[in-house]
Amino acid sequence: MHSAGRIDAVTYDSLSAQVAPHLPLLAALRETRNVTRAAELLGVPQPTVSRRLAALADALGAPLTVPDGRGIRLTRAAELLAEAAERGLAAVESGVRLAREEVAPESGHVVLGFLHLLGRSLVPSLLRGYRARFPGVRFTLVQGSRQDMVARLVDGELDLALVAPLPSVPSLASAGLVDEEILLSVPAGHHLAGRRSVRVAELAAEEFVLLEQGYGVRTLTDELCAAAGFTPRIAFEGQESDTVRGLVAAGLGVALLPRFGPGTPAGVAEVPLEPRPYRKIGLVWRAEEPMTPAVAGFRDHVLATAAKG
Numbered sequence: 001m002h003s004a005g006r007i008d009a010v011t012y013d014s015l016s017a018q019v020a021p022h023l024p025l026l027a028a029l030r031e032t033r034n035v036t037r038a039a040e041l042l043g044v045p046q047p048t049v050s051r052r053l054a055a056l057a058d059a060l061g062a063p064l065t066v067p068d069g070r071g072i073r074l075t076r077a078a079e080l081l082a083e084a085a086e087r088g089l090a091a092v093e094s095g096v097r098l099a100r101e102e103v104a105p106e107s108g109h110v111v112l113g114f115l116h117l118l119g120r121s122l123v124p125s126l127l128r129g130y131r132a133r134f135p136g137v138r139f140t141l142v143q144g145s146r147q148d149m150v151a152r153l154v155d156g157e158l159d160l161a162l163v164a165p166l167p168s169v170p171s172l173a174s175a176g177l178v179d180e181e182i183l184l185s186v187p188a189g190h191h192l193a194g195r196r197s198v199r200v201a202e203l204a205a206e207e208f209v210l211l212e213q214g215y216g217v218r219t220l221t222d223e224l225c226a227a228a229g230f231t232p233r234i235a236f237e238g239q240e241s242d243t244v245r246g247l248v249a250a251g252l253g254v255a256l257l258p259r260f261g262p263g264t265p266a267g268v269a270e271v272p273l274e275p276r277p278y279r280k281i282g283l284v285w286r287a288e289e290p291m292t293p294a295v296a297g298f299r300d301h302v303l304a305t306a307a308k309g
Helices: 004-032 034-043 046-061 076-103 123-131 146-154 214-226 240-247 293-307
Strands: 065-068 072-073 107-117 138-144 160-162 172-188 207-211 233-238 255-258 267-272 278-286
Touching: 004 034, 004 046, 004 072, 034 046, 034 207, 072 076, 107 123, 107 146, 123 293, 138 146, 138 233, 146 160, 146 172, 146 207, 146 240, 146 278, 160 293, 172 214, 172 293, 207 214, 207 240, 207 255, 214 255, 214 278, 240 255, 240 267, 267 278
Parallel strands: 107 138, 107 160, 207 233
Antiparallel strands: 065 072, 160 278, 172 255, 172 267, 172 278
């Protein structure tokens, strides 16, 4: 005689086997909330989707959808299954990618996230060096704020991320690459433009052009001003350093930014701060997940390039 626990285990194993083939359907319905669009997304006829949905509801013993206007709405039971389906599909896709790239690492794929500021020279130089050795490796490049890059890395949307400063997240590992000096950017005709250096406390009366909250340079600016005893007076906030510099050049405020390089930005003077502040740029990855050969190879390339100076 089977125990109650054994019967339950057999029942759930049987149900899981019936549900598993329909994971893509559940995920598509959760995304589209429409049977016709789900069928188009899956590339199958609508009657096929309807039959599969009915069979799945019968196996579960409860309806999975209810009408909602011109579309459908998932029941609570279906929502729970759809959430699990999306996680399951992501795990399967990751496994397929690992298997494929284990066989052909020279044609792998790397999803790299980085701050807007790093796209000017650091990222292109790293990619150029790696692609010279492995021209078949593909890259998907994602830019955003530090906060966004760290969150997307944790969620598995990125393989690697170049950020500053390095995050303190238990699930992430990181390595510092370079210390980057932060300078005062002022309009070319500003009264501080010709100074050899400026103390942050001297900026208390200035209006600032800042990157939005979530950007590492914004956090550093707020910290430096707080340490100098004042809160920066905000004239404008932006999402890209080039926009911030453009506003500075137009005489709309001052900003604390990394050196523009190469060359000098038009209409802007860069003045060293005293004492000189730096931020550490580093590479970050998920600590306890296996890497594909392409991702591991690029990570090692970045770390080796930094070690060479």
